[in-house]
Amino acid sequence: MTTNSAIRLEGEKTARQTLESAVVRFAGDSGDGMQLTGSQFTQATALAGNDLATFPDFPAEIRAPAGTTFGVSSFQINFGSRDIKTAGDTLDVLVAMNPAALKVELRNLKAGGLLVVDSGSFNERNLRKAGYDGNPLEDGSLAKYRLIEIDVSALTLEAVKATGLSNKEALRCKNMWTLGLIYWVYDRDRQATIDELKQKFAKRPELAEANIAALNAGHAFGETAEMPDGFGGFVIGRAPIAPGLYRTVSGGEALSWGLVAGARLAGLKLFMGSYPITPASPLLHVLSNLRQFGVTTFQAEDEIAAICSAIGASYAGALGVTSSSGPGVALKGEAIGLAITTELPLVIVNSQRAGPSTGLPTKTEQSDLYQAVYGRNGDAPLAVVASRSPADCFDTAIEAVRLATKYMTPVILLTDGYIANAAEPWLIPDVDAIEPFPVTFRTDPEGFHPFLRDPKTMARVWALPGTPGLMHRIGGLEKDHESGNISYDPTNHQRMTDARRNKIEGIANDIPLQTVEVGGTSGRMAVVGWGSTYGPINRAVENARQEGLDVAHIHLRHIWPLPRNLGDLLKGYEKVLVPEMNTGQLLTVLRSEYLVPAEGLNKVSGQPFRIAEIQAAIRARLQG
Amino acid sequence: MTTNSAIRLEGEKTARQTLESAVVRFAGDSGDGMQLTGSQFTQATALAGNDLATFPDFPAEIRAPAGTTFGVSSFQINFGSRDIKTAGDTLDVLVAMNPAALKVELRNLKAGGLLVVDSGSFNERNLRKAGYDGNPLEDGSLAKYRLIEIDVSALTLEAVKATGLSNKEALRCKNMWTLGLIYWVYDRDRQATIDELKQKFAKRPELAEANIAALNAGHAFGETAEMPDGFGGFVIGRAPIAPGLYRTVSGGEALSWGLVAGARLAGLKLFMGSYPITPASPLLHVLSNLRQFGVTTFQAEDEIAAICSAIGASYAGALGVTSSSGPGVALKGEAIGLAITTELPLVIVNSQRAGPSTGLPTKTEQSDLYQAVYGRNGDAPLAVVASRSPADCFDTAIEAVRLATKYMTPVILLTDGYIANAAEPWLIPDVDAIEPFPVTFRTDPEGFHPFLRDPKTMARVWALPGTPGLMHRIGGLEKDHESGNISYDPTNHQRMTDARRNKIEGIANDIPLQTVEVGGTSGRMAVVGWGSTYGPINRAVENARQEGLDVAHIHLRHIWPLPRNLGDLLKGYEKVLVPEMNTGQLLTVLRSEYLVPAEGLNKVSGQPFRIAEIQAAIRARLQG
Amino acid sequence: MNVVAPAAEKLSAKDFASDQEVRWCPGCGDYAILKSVQRSLADLGARPDNTVFVSGIGCAARFPYYMSTYGFHTIHGRAPAIATGIKLANPDLDVWVVSGDGDALSIGGNHLLHLVRRNINVQFLLFNNEIYGLTKGQYSPTSRIGTRSPSTPQGSIEAPVTAIQFALGAGGRFVARSADTLQKHLPDVLRRAYEHKGCSFVEILQNCIVYNDGAFDGYTDRSVAADAQLHVEHGKPLLFGKDRNRGLRLDPKNLCLEVVTVGENGVSAADILVHDETNRVLAGMLAAMETPMPVALGVLYCNPAPAYEIELREQGEAARAKSPSADLNALLRKGHTWTV
Amino acid sequence: MNVVAPAAEKLSAKDFASDQEVRWCPGCGDYAILKSVQRSLADLGARPDNTVFVSGIGCAARFPYYMSTYGFHTIHGRAPAIATGIKLANPDLDVWVVSGDGDALSIGGNHLLHLVRRNINVQFLLFNNEIYGLTKGQYSPTSRIGTRSPSTPQGSIEAPVTAIQFALGAGGRFVARSADTLQKHLPDVLRRAYEHKGCSFVEILQNCIVYNDGAFDGYTDRSVAADAQLHVEHGKPLLFGKDRNRGLRLDPKNLCLEVVTVGENGVSAADILVHDETNRVLAGMLAAMETPMPVALGVLYCNPAPAYEIELREQGEAARAKSPSADLNALLRKGHTWTV
């Protein structure tokens, strides 16, 4: 070993190798700043013109003891010069800041992949905490990887010495050193990160200076140090992306902004009643900072109060929104029924997580579809839409607001933990160019009845308290089809039940016909998905088609009602495969609606699908 | 008119006419004691050896103002010398104690039916309250009925004069006078009623005396007074009923007793945590009086606390039971998930009522099947059973307890407002003759793990706090498949999800194969029902078969998992018709499970099906 | 639906009555409360079109149907949460919540706690009949120990919650008590509640003639009223009785109240405690009084603090003042962007 | 799973620790509480196999996993209800409930109210860190006004609920307060709670080092502790301070407490209030004290009443005594029957 740089191999560097795409994972202790590292790398990668997708993976514990395997925090990014659909099945590069990170993440690294480790953290204490008997850096167990073993700790201390920081603070810059090195690996520009560090530490310039010094040192190390096999770095060209202004956006942000945009398009103020819960809280947090957009947020005492406050707000003329995850939405069931029967607009966002019960709060799943479509007492229909990706949250949120206000109905918007936390590049839309759908409140007392319906949409009139002359009473008991007064009349109950059902079914006429993402509109197999499985399904179907298989990808945004051509469309395929991160919930809906012999591909491990899993299933079922 | 008896027509009485069956409805003000009248008539009819079915119909208001239409309280009974399956589509006899009762109930009376009215209550005030412009007794509008118009009020006062009661108290005996008359009409024995009155008013013998006097007077009136067309009364012979000891039983009673019997068969104490709600409260009330059977009842602060207390009780080694109606069960969703994931036995009774939301609390419906089967977050399977009639509640309750304890799972038991309130004759079983299914608690620390499973049932072991050496922790987070400790391992989550699912699906091997109630095991049509529609479906299918139609009746007790032969069975029919008092909920399950093109027959009016409605639908769909 | 012209002229109690037939049991105490409320609203010059009655489920909760105002009959226990949403979305509305003892203190206890604590400016009327009326007579959280009911055939064994003590424990800033039959007193209390800016909590003792008849006869019956009711008034001595010579004295050693008679045993008028409605400790002691002490009626505590929705509105205004343009396109473009 | 022999010999604190790795943030106040509880159970001679820890959701609620007793980590806010069921099904178990300020007072407020009111014999430990720890730092119902958090970037605007006042308002019969760092005081309070037959409510001030660090430094920091903490003891004067010469005096006119110094301004030892833990009014006044008054720690109120589950058991026994046979066949045959 040379002093300070623990590179084992020698030789001249080769030229940068051009790749189509790469998957990198930064993994370290919760305190190691891996999420920041990841998001900075994401930004630099976006600026370099790559397409990308990310997957932040937090520990369940707030701040697990240092060095433990359950305290490992990671950030994965897949980027390339072609279009990128998932955060990647397997890793090309793994950065492991400590033994625990290596222990947890190594199994995802490809043979021959680049493995960057901070050898400075591979001391006996850390090895033991990670559950290693020996030191993997020394026992040859990593032979099948390209190991870059560096004492990042020491090099960082060295790099930031000039700033006079304490050892503890100086070591906090390790992540920037590493980031600098990976910037070198992929030939990324450091300027945006430098700017951001300056802004972030505006009040403590010595910290900015230290972090920047570490970043630059890491990069310089890449430029100058010897690398295994003479490794000279990669280059990944620009992706063929639609031109325009881009940013990276997380599901939480896009969803919040979509709701704000939707409310504005409807001409309403937005009221958000919520109660914190993983992974739904980001929505509450983002919206809490948007007061200037006419947004009111209310942290209620529980989920029931949260939805009830939103119902009250809608009743008073705002757009009521409530947001939670599975267990919290379970508590809202009774109140959702009230919104259905009083026919008030309401958007209910469910950021799904692994269940049942408390389940695995930080892991992703799609197992609340039953709850969304069926989970209430009585015949209580509503509309359900689902987002497929972080950026798609913006559009689906607007669609949810449109349906809620146009049809005077609660709408459930399904997203999940993966979408809420992941980020992706987003072609920023021009909000002014979106067709508005302004609400009209009833003001004319002449002939007014609160349950008069629009003959086309079947939506009832919306008359706000405070309006002269329109005083009326509504409630959860069955209502007369006109006056809204309590009615025990059997015919009226049948009529209102039918009206509620037909109103929601009628939405099918107001949503786009189902299109096919990839493949033909008939054939041997359709793979039907919804939500965050979009990426892996899409890539898997594309791959399978390249293998010559006759398979198409259909992805649903509207879960209820379903697009009116969907039944016919599905009947055009010999087989229908429905991959879901649940035990087969959309499957039930499709089979019952269309009597198509659809089959499920079900994964309930808290982890997103891998492309390969879906591809294998397509292959197997087409052969089978 | 003759004095005191307002009989209009003259002539000699004819001999009693023999009938196969009859439908009688007693209708009056809430204060008129119609429910008591009805239950006395039921008893006398049962003692006379008829088969019978009843339908009590209460006003929604606790005590509506006298004379209003919404204050009308009725009791309908169908009885006969053949087997009786429903409370009857249309009335042979209507007793209307006031104008409001006439107004509300007349539409159900057959042309030519017997109409008994208390003309004493047809004063202007009451007529106005009932919404009559004129007096229907005088305007010829009742011409198509056999009207028996009697000043019951005056005759009652007369009859009880000797007892010295106040006018107000004396008039309270009107219902007994009327009952006496109807006893004459059907030639019923008064003794049981006389005994009961004596017992009821043991502390106020003058009231007993007055009521008995009125009863006798009404009967004597029938014997002696002139009747329209010389009407001489009916006679209805004994029904061919299985021999044994009988009683009448309401759903609330049978369900309570079934739960107590089930707990005893399992060797457990019963703990019932509940919160009052219509129509579920009777269960709480009945069980509250059964403390001597090892029953503990707990009126919780809400439905969430109710189920949670039951979960706690099960955890501590009792049989936890909770009971509510739709809106209350909606609130239990999150906690049901906890019971599912901790795999504790629990029985959740849902006495369904008309929804959505508060709906029509006093009206019946079957619209909580979705909620039962699908209404929770996460992949959260449990078992669902449904009672078809008041008496059937006893057996289904035992079955629910058996499944809950044998499989360590929550079981939802669906009943409804109709079943809860109606009463029917019941061949009293010998509890000692029922096969027990005793629970064994784990006590051996050797090799103990809380999530070890019985290889056959897949139920986990049940180890009670208080047991030396078995200390362990359970909870709502995903658990290691053995130790029960928190596990974030993806494979373990998949394994546990599969285990929960397979355990419930495995119950299908432990329930009877589905049988056919009436008709062949294949043919042109199967009518598939569940719950309280049993009666009307059964009779409708029998009638249709008598018309020569090839149709069968299949009635499900096990809603989830479904009997393992059901799919094949249904595929043997050309058509499957699913009548439900909802918009098609079992329909969804059957279509999705078996891909059979089943069709719904849906009635959501808060009223049970009429036989004729189902019969017409069978006819139409077989022709169509 | 009622069309009431935006009238400048004074409305009468009748103008606040809807066209719906009132469906409580004949003789129910709710009738008298309904009348009091209708009369009070008229006297206070409230506008039907600016007034909202929100309720949960129960007999009491049918109240909104009988008012010609806006009305929302919601679900059991949740009226406080729905009222909160209404008030936050439109703070200009006059919002009244009507609830029963089960609705407010059993299933709805948590929402009530937080409504009171947050100090949302609504009038919360708790019709306390110490029983579940609508579900036919089960005991409630305010039922006295030993109450026999369909669910407690052997008698209830729970110490009842004292509504007023609960409201004080929740941090209530306006806490008052009256009774259905007090047709002069109740409107006075309602007026004070209406004028209070913040959450006004009013317990109204209400007779359920069917399931708990006479529960409050010990206080409200004419024959005992003078000696059994203590009408508190801010700044006035806490005196009661036919001759208004009985009063409350503080025992400072034991920190408790005792009933004394002025002119007896050397008790003088100066010994009698003077009611201070801003004193929470006194309010708590008054609330806790039980037979043989008199029941304290009137405004037990009133000590205003800023209402939640006003503070919230101010925060909104501050945010808007900081970024007056509220340009959504700009928001979407904030932070790092790049052009392809 | 732990196999602990039904040992006659005395257990140590370690015997109450499970084999699970403790996963709170390093430096979290929960560690100290865990230690105190484990030590207390050992000292009290509790049996692991007869002890159940029940919790809801939150950082605090992970507690049961770290105890070698029976444990049930339930759902958010519902631990009191589940504990109730456990205790009613088996009154012989020792049941402890561990909860956070959000779990107990936000979503779970209603269940806590009723647990306390019913007087179910459990020890309820509320770890109050005035923040939502597990969900990453949102303000809680005990957060002080102005708390900036991810959901209140402009500062919270709600008056916090005072846990002890709430418990008293709910009718609590045992109400106490201690803090994570008080390693002598806390076990004393836990012992009292354990010995109390009925619901024991214990608030434990707990430092969340990540999201609300130092929230209680004004009371718990060594430098201020003596002057900022008042340790109450039944029958002893309410004195505190380095020199134990500061104390509480009652102002009987205004019904409030004031801090005085013995020996100054003519204040004598006799002027100092003596703590009476059976006096609810005093407990309320002590609970309400805020800076610059000291924080009251110890058993503020203890006034036993029959525990619910004992009364319930007695009712069951009475019912069984009345019909000792409990013949199910006879029950089914009671009332009118007939033979066909």
Ligand SMILES: Cc1ncc(C[n+]2csc(CCOP(=O)(O)OP(=O)(O)O)c2C)c(N)n1
């Ligand atoms: C979720 C739910 N649970 C239970 C009920 C049944 N329920 C209706 S009102 C009521 C209690 C009524 O008591 P209270 O609030 O005191 O009002 P009162 O009828 O006495 O005026 C109950 C338990 C319901 N409607 N919804």
Ligand SMILES: Cc1ncc(C[n+]2csc(CCOP(=O)(O)OP(=O)(O)O)c2C)c(N)n1
């Ligand atoms: C039904 C439901 N709602 C919300 C959550 C999310 N959640 C978990 S713990 C918690 C609050 C934690 O705060 P606290 O009770 O004070 O405990 P701490 O973490 O501070 O110890 C919340 C909101 C949940 N798990 N379940």
Ligand code: SF4
């Ligand atoms: S049941 Fe009681 S509270 Fe309800 S309306 Fe009747 S008298 Fe009033």
Ligand code: SF4
């Ligand atoms: S977040 Fe706070 S309360 Fe939770 S473990 Fe960390 S320090 Fe403790």
Ligand SMILES: [Mg+2]
């Ligand atoms: Mg009540």
Ligand SMILES: [Mg+2]
């Ligand atoms: Mg907390």
